[in-house]
Amino acid sequence: MHSTSNQFPTNVREAVLDDQLRLALGRAQTGFVTNRTNAIGALPEFEALRAAAHDVKEHTLAHLDFYLELFEHQATEAGAHVHWAATPEEAREIVLDICRKADARTVTKGKSMVGEEIALNDAMEASGLEVIETDLGEYIIQLSGEPPSHIIAPAIHKTREEIGDLFVRHHAELGFEERTTEAPELVSQARAVLRSEFQRADVGITGANFLVAETGSSVIVTNEGNGDLSNTLPRVHIVTAGIEKVVPSFEDLSTILRLLARSATGQEMSAYTTVSTGPRRQDDQDGPAEFHIVLLDNGRSTMLGGEFRDMLRCIRCGACLNHCPVYNSIGGHAYGWVYPGPMGSVLTPLLLGLDEAHHLPNACTMNGRCEQVCPMSIPLPRMLRALRNREFKRGLGTHRSKLALALWSFAARRPKLYHALSRLAMTTLGWLAGERGAFPWLPLAGGWTSARDLPAPEGETFQARWRRIAGKGR
Amino acid sequence: MSVSLDNAHPPNRPRVGLFVTCLVDLYRPSVGFATVALLESAGCEVEVPAAQTCCGQPGYNSGDSETARAIACQVIETFEPFDYIVVPSGSCAGMLRAHYPGLFETDTPWRARAEELTGRVYELTSFLVDVLGIEMTMSAHPARVTYHDACSGMRELGIRKQPRALLAHVPGLELAELSEPEVCCGFGGTFCVKYPEISGRMVSNKIADIAATQADTVLAGDLGCLLNIAGRLRRERIPIKVRHIAEVLAGMTEGPAIGESR
């Protein structure tokens, strides 16, 4: 997916003026946050599960080469083809090659963030394939030509009116000429339209929430059933997954499963958790004849060896987004790429580079709510700060902010100078304020005053007054 | 993460070094004086070392660890001699307690000194309640009040009950809780000036929540949050008073509230 992360300030400005978006985000936030809180509240073992899940992932990452090889071996034994893609280009090439060899015309897709990461749809369409997103949210944004704005609910920013408009525009020729904006009817319509696509697809592509090394299986966790239809009906099933998705055993899987749905939607278990192992067996009456798994690196092995390793524990639940006040103010599109919110603010710079995504780690108040709700105990604020460290070392940032920081640094290390300067500044500002309580505007304070008044200081600094009243040496 | 109370056995007259914080020092000294009044009436001997400037957060959060480290050394050296270091700010106390040690390599002397210091650093309300066991305050404040929990204090230091315990003992004070006390107000240090549109949206949401409580005053333990909230209340012409909790607890509320005309 093409990134607009470097236009973050522009994206933000648009997002903040978008009233529909504000309504949609408000609705989403209440839903997701309340549901998660209730689910976690009903699970006394939550913290214990969290600790166990952390350990499972840490153990897996510490032996990732072993588990990847085991996964490959087991999957191959079960009749699957395992492919290795170091880069998005390679991954795209592998998928196109499989489709070519299978003489495919039509592809149905279950939701895959990795698919977005490698810009798979564009590549497939460019090579002449018809690509149909089947997850309802993904389908909606495919019709509107937009990227996903949330990793669980990609069309969360769309109102039912907008969806109704899209459907009537695209479905009229299929016999759905009347515009509806009622959710049940919209869902039924999508079901009917997409059902025939599932049947005619040659290839079904899904992501994987987990890859179980024990048996070489891929696991998807969904609610709609579209992933299941995509991995059962077509004659070829392709799974695209990051190498960090591996877990050793089904017991390890179970531990993390208990956290995933609760953290994402507040469900104890999603409607469908499906384990796929190899292509159809000799006696099976349905299932794909070919089963391929494309393992994607794209920077993950680099992350494994450095200070961002914790990010590889991410299970893409979306809890951090749902609880992030910045995400809730601007929505997912403002972040400019596949992964929004706190996890996106760490991943995007790591996968696309800081030159492209340098705004994202800075658009954070370090309030820490993301880390608090993360089921995998990922220290998101720490990693965002580490990215800021890298930016500082590289001199990224506006001249103004770098100058301000340098001046502050110089003064803060020199108490006498600091106190003299601050005394001067605050006396001046206090005098300027007069009897007013605040400044609606002040030169050099445009960043502050564009959003709020600047309260007036009392005038004399504490240090100055303390020395004066309380005597020296105290 | 909650506050460890390893050093919660105060000697008779604890020697407290007041870490006044740059915002209190520069912007609203009366918070500092209220803090001193509270500590002294609780039986502490308070000193304010002159060699303090800032906790280092602005640099730390902007990626300048080197400056943060230099300032940390300054702070550690200056405040080591005290029994306790009390801070009228959750974010600055959090910086000292939760982040100073990590600025230094493990097994270095500075690291050890930082770790030793953190055990004696307390945010004001936490010090009063958790260490001194004090809940009685100094005077009445008849008003309907709401309380904003600053993020760092809440998440890094586990401060939630302590301010409420103290406010519960203020005669005449009625506390009305926010519907979403856990949501950030949008200050975030340099964030609020780097991304004013986002910050504006966040603080506007916070103001709406505050107004909905029908409180006439909003309190918090962090001046950064308070300046942000006060500035936005004024911008939206909502006449709710804004004060630091120390001012109310110390009964020092004759002066103008934050952002109020003098």
Added chain:
Amino acid sequence: MTGSREKIMGGVRRALHRTGPLNVSMQRALAERIATHHAHVKPTINGDIVSRFVEKVAAAAGDLERLMSMSTVSRAVLEYLDREGLARAIVTSSDPRMSQVRWSNELTVESRPACDSDQVSVTTAFAGIAETGTVVMLSDQTSPTTLNFLPEHHIVLLDRERVVAHLEDAWALVRKERTQIPRTINLITGPSRTGDVELQMEFGAHGPRRVYVLLIGGSQ
């Protein structure tokens, strides 16, 4: 891609400060770890697991009826179809347990994979998981997967003794009773649903709109 595997594995090993694979004894230990199938943290289930299962199916918007024996299955299915105003036609799996059902001749019954025009399927669950109200469906020559997804109504036969407490118990049962892991294991918890239209929950997104569990056997 030739070379990519080596590149990726090399990158992973370098990140883990290794030049080659783990030593043999470590590899054996890791294989042992898997083979012992040690469970980590399981939520406590208070009370009997069947009651818990029943409660959780309802919580997941599934429907459930308790039947004394297989002999009442046909009647229960007929009643369901009539209640829902559906045609008396079902498509079923052909496993041994299903073969024990004596279907009424008022029902049209076919045993085959499902197709789009099928309204109702009836399948046998391999197990039920009390922890979450989940039914476990395995694919094999008698149980095509499409039966679990294509029709709007999915009726599931589940024997009471096949209800286990936790997810881990279900995996253990699969390992015990199957020589090879099936192509597909579906853990199904209630009907298909989506919140993609303004977060309003709607059922029957792509999979069945209704899941009706017939829990067979034992006392009420």
